[in-house]
Amino acid sequence: MELEKKKAAEEAVKWVKNGMVLGLGTGSTVEFMIQALAKLVAKGLQVVGVPSSERTKELAGNLGIPLTTLDEAGILDLNIDGADEFDSNFRLIKGGGGALLREKIIAFNSKVNLIIADSTKQVEKLGKFKLPIEVIPFAKKGVLMKLEHMNLHPVLRLQSGKPFTTDENNLVIDVDIFAIEDVEALNHTLMEIPGVVETGLFLNLADVILMGKDSKVLVFENNSVQTSFRVHTKNT
Numbered sequence: 001m002e003l004e005k006k007k008a009a010e011e012a013v014k015w016v017k018n019g020m021v022l023g024l025g026t027g028s029t030v031e032f033m034i035q036a037l038a039k040l041v042a043k044g045l046q047v048v049g050v051p052s053s054e055r056t057k058e059l060a061g062n063l064g065i066p067l068t069t070l071d072e073a074g075i076l077d078l079n080i081d082g083a084d085e086f087d088s089n090f091r092l093i094k095g096g097g098g099a100l101l102r103e104k105i106i107a108f109n110s111k112v113n114l115i116i117a118d119s120t121k122q123v124e125k126l127g128k129f130k131l132p133i134e135v136i137p138f139a140k141k142g143v144l145m146k147l148e149h150m151n152l153h154p155v156l157r158l159q160s161g162k163p164f165t166t167d168e169n170n171l172v173i174d175v176d177i178f179a180i181e182d183v184e185a186l187n188h189t190l191m192e193i194p195g196v197v198e199t200g201l202f203l204n205l206a207d208v209i210l211m212g213k214d215s216k217v218l219v220f221e222n223n224s225v226q227t228s229f230r231v232h233t234k235n236t
């Protein structure tokens with residue numbers, strides 16, 4: 001899978017043009033992209049990036065990619081991010097790395113959202129991967145009870161035995177949505193629970209998905225909302 005991630009990441013930087021303001025996602029696939037981007041920057045490409053996490057900020061900064069904030073940047077030209085799952089309607093589950101809130105804010109503020117993924121991320125039905133939900137600590141107990149009541153089998157995410165905290169100092173609760181048919185309605189319901197800040201369901205946001213498949217990269221373009229894929233195969 002590492003090769004597929006790297007292939008997709010290397011294809012993604014071909015979308016970057018001189019002068020662009022870029023959203024920089026989070027995760028191992030994005031890290032391959034940041035390494036490829038840093039090489040182009042070292043050769044003279046002029047871009048500025050808005051990192052979606054402290055982890056990405058550190059890596060991109062260390063590799064010499066000029067960075068700014070979303071406040072400074074405004075609307076971004078191109079956002080490149082990974083995904084934990086995607087389906088044929090370009091709906092994503094994200095947040096495996098816990099950066100879903102900033103990632104979704106960046107995606108919403110970007111002209112084009114390019115998703116890079118290995119082939120294990122393509123699913124017929126969303127939900128084998130648990131859906132992350134970012135929650136304000138004060139609301140933890142009530143949100144857990146509500147999610148339990150909704151039969152979503154919530155689990156508070158832990159790290160080294162302690163509650164995992166996001167870059168925005170919130171908690172993450174992972175839920176099982178595999179039995180859910182209408183994820184749009186689910187997302188709406190989840191967002192109405194007081195204390196829920198954001199969910200890892202990225203709906204109507206992905207424009208293009210570059211999926212590494214063996215030594216190739218498949219390009220899925222979302223020309224209109226909720227249409228099936230147009231697929232081109234590129235040998236890279």
Ligand SMILES: O=C(CO)[C@H](O)[C@H](O)COP(=O)(O)O
Nearest residue numbers: 027028029082095096097099
């Ligand atoms: O949403 C994310 C982080 O919050 C990542 O994009 C997602 O977890 C995929 O990660 P990876 O590229 O390591 O498989």
